[in-house]
Amino acid sequence: MTVEGLEPCTPAPGAFVLDARDGRVGRVMGRVGPYVQLRPPGGGAEWDCPPEAVRPAPPGLALRARVTEINRGGKLPR
Template identity: 70%
Template sequence: MTADVPELGAYAVDARDGRVGVVMGWVGTYVQLRPPGGGREWDCPPGDVRPAPPADIVRARVRERNAEGRLP
């Protein structure tokens, strides 16, 4: 992990495609991100992970709340 990679549980942006995810951990040299509200994790090189800006964090939290409301 590098100093620029957000900590575990933080919202981050994959700079390669702009997707926002939650930092779930590290596998080898990659950071694992999960979409807000759940879904399949993806691997991102640490050099392409950026802290999510506040507006992206708000949108991510809304997505998570909406996903919680759809649970059985």
């Protein structure tokens, strides 16, 4: 699944974004070298995403990701 119609973005750490290569939602953890590091909602292994493939997560997907984190015991970011 690719995400079309959404422009690349420069996300801040903590933001939820989409990896346009496969449609996965992830929380931005930071940058390592040329890549943006993303972590799945609720935890798990981080993955590297090229900045040109990062898209802002639509509000509904961002909300779903936040609920997933809360349900798995995560804290809300301030």
